[in-house]
Every structure is written in structure tokens, then in C-alpha cells.
Amino acid sequence: RRPGQLSGGQRQRVALARALVGRPSVLLLDEPLGALDLKLREQMQVELKAIQREVGITFVFVTHDQEEALTMSDRIAVFHQGRIEQVGTPAEIYERPATPFVAGFVGASNLLEGQSAQQVVGSPGTYSIRPEKIRVLEESGGPDEAGEPEHSSTTGTVAEVVYLGDSTRFLVDLDAGGRLTALQQNLDTSSEDVAALRGTRVRLRWHHRHSVRVPDPS
Incomplete structure (x- = not known):
């Protein structure tokens, strides 16, 4: 086909092949998949990772899509207002955010602060809790907190339910103040x-290790 007749994925492959011909030591990819539909985007993510491993060239991949950054990267740098907030592996960035901005920007997160953190976690400060770590239980039928000391537990009222097909997002207004989002398959x-x-009453429960203390920005 002529260049103008190529599909989005084919154009990306041609552009990548041309960039790799000269065997550069570093290759910058600035939002290379932004114009592709979701299925093709996911397919190209897999292809790009395979190509990078095969050619052994460092790829600097720029994206505003947090999920894509986690999928594509060996190391991630999160920028905010022109400065680096945190550099680390995808697991480090997601599981142990270094600042409140990183906790809220990369993926979905909950931040417990102030009096709510004191009551729920038992310690002052700011804590990040990922929605998928939280279990939604019946208020009266949930495990007793004293019987499972390794878990945090709090009660509240379901303010909104967002059905996502394979999962559901629950927005729960806490009796202790604040709101937590839980994601359930x-x-x-x-x-x-x-x-x-x-509108129903529920109990939220998660393991203590998933209450990650977020350092105050200096």
C-alpha cells in the first residue's frame, strides 16, 4: 500500500522500522500510540515491548496514560509542574508513592488524611489505599476488627455505584469522615x-500493609 493507505498500526510499524535502521543508542517515542483505538493500542504495546527486548535499545516513552506507563516501562519518572516527583519501577510507583501527587495521579487511589486517618488507620498522617485492595462487606456480617488485628476496618454508606462490566467501583462515605473508593470484581x-x-450500609476492610504512608511534600 501507499503510505496514505496504511492503517494506524501499519504506519506506526513503518515509522518505528525507519527509526531503528540507524541503530540509535536511545529512541524517543513521544505519545506514539495516542491516535490508535484501544484494541490496536494494546496490541502495539505488546509489540513495542517485544521489539525493545529484541533490539536492546533504550526506549524513552512519553505518555499521559498512566496505565500505559505502567504497562510499558521498566522505570517510570513522574513529572509535576516541571519537576520529577518520583522515579522507580512500575511496582514502586504504584504500590509506594513518594508524594500525594503521585498517589493520586498514577492509577486510582484513596488518600486518608487528618482525623479520618487517625480514626481509621490509628495514626496521623496521609495514607494511600488502592481501591482494589479494599473489600466491601455487609456492615453486620463483616469480620470483627478485633478478631483480625492485621486488618483495618471502617464503616460507611455507599454513595454511588459505578458498574464497569468486569468490575464495580463503590464510592463510600465514611462514618469517620471522608470518602473511600473500592473496586470489586x-x-x-x-x-x-x-x-x-x-445507599446501603457497608463495612470496608483491607490489610494494614495496604495503608501506605505518603511522605509530606517538602
């Missing part, structure tokens, strides 16, 4: 099941 539930939880 729809293993045995339907959209009708989860929608019925709006």
Missing part, C-alpha cells in the same frame, strides 16, 4: 445486584 454479581447496594 464482578465474579458472581450482575449490574442489578451491585446497583441495589447504593
Whole structure:
């Protein structure tokens, strides 16, 4: 085909091949997949990672898509207002954010602060808790906190339910103040099941290790 007749994925492959011909020591890719639809974007992510491993060239990949950054990177640098907030592996950036900005910017996160943190976590400060780490239980049927000292537990009211197909996002207003978002896989539930939880009382529970202390910005 002529260049103008190539699909988005084919154009990306041609551009990448031309860039690699000269065997550069570093290759800058600035939002290379931004114009592609989701399925093709995911396919190209896999191809790019395979090509990078094969040719052994350092790729500097610039993206505003946090999920894409986690998928593509061996190391990530998070920038905010012209300065680097944190550099680390995807797991370090996601599991142990160094600042409140990183905790809120990379992926979905909850931040517990002030009096809410004191009551729920038992210690003052700012804590990041990822939504997928939180279990949503019936208020009366959830495990007793004293019986599982390695877990944090708090109660609240479901303010909103967002059905995502494979999972559901729950926004829960806490009795202790503030709001937590929990993400639950729809293993045995339907959209009708989860929608019925709006306005109900629930207990949220997660392991202590998932309450990650976020250092105050200096």
C-alpha cells in the first residue's frame, strides 16, 4: 500500500522500522500510540515491548496514560509542574508513592488524611489505599476488627455505584469522615445486584500493609 493507505498500526510499524535502521543508542517515542483505538493500542504495546527486548535499545516513552506507563516501562519518572516527583519501577510507583501527587495521579487511589486517618488507620498522617485492595462487606456480617488485628476496618454508606462490566467501583462515605473508593470484581454479581447496594450500609476492610504512608511534600 501507499503510505496514505496504511492503517494506524501499519504506519506506526513503518515509522518505528525507519527509526531503528540507524541503530540509535536511545529512541524517543513521544505519545506514539495516542491516535490508535484501544484494541490496536494494546496490541502495539505488546509489540513495542517485544521489539525493545529484541533490539536492546533504550526506549524513552512519553505518555499521559498512566496505565500505559505502567504497562510499558521498566522505570517510570513522574513529572509535576516541571519537576520529577518520583522515579522507580512500575511496582514502586504504584504500590509506594513518594508524594500525594503521585498517589493520586498514577492509577486510582484513596488518600486518608487528618482525623479520618487517625480514626481509621490509628495514626496521623496521609495514607494511600488502592481501591482494589479494599473489600466491601455487609456492615453486620463483616469480620470483627478485633478478631483480625492485621486488618483495618471502617464503616460507611455507599454513595454511588459505578458498574464497569468486569468490575464495580463503590464510592463510600465514611462514618469517620471522608470518602473511600473500592473496586470489586464482578465474579458472581450482575449490574442489578451491585446497583441495589447504593445507599446501603457497608463495612470496608483491607490489610494494614495496604495503608501506605505518603511522605509530606517538602
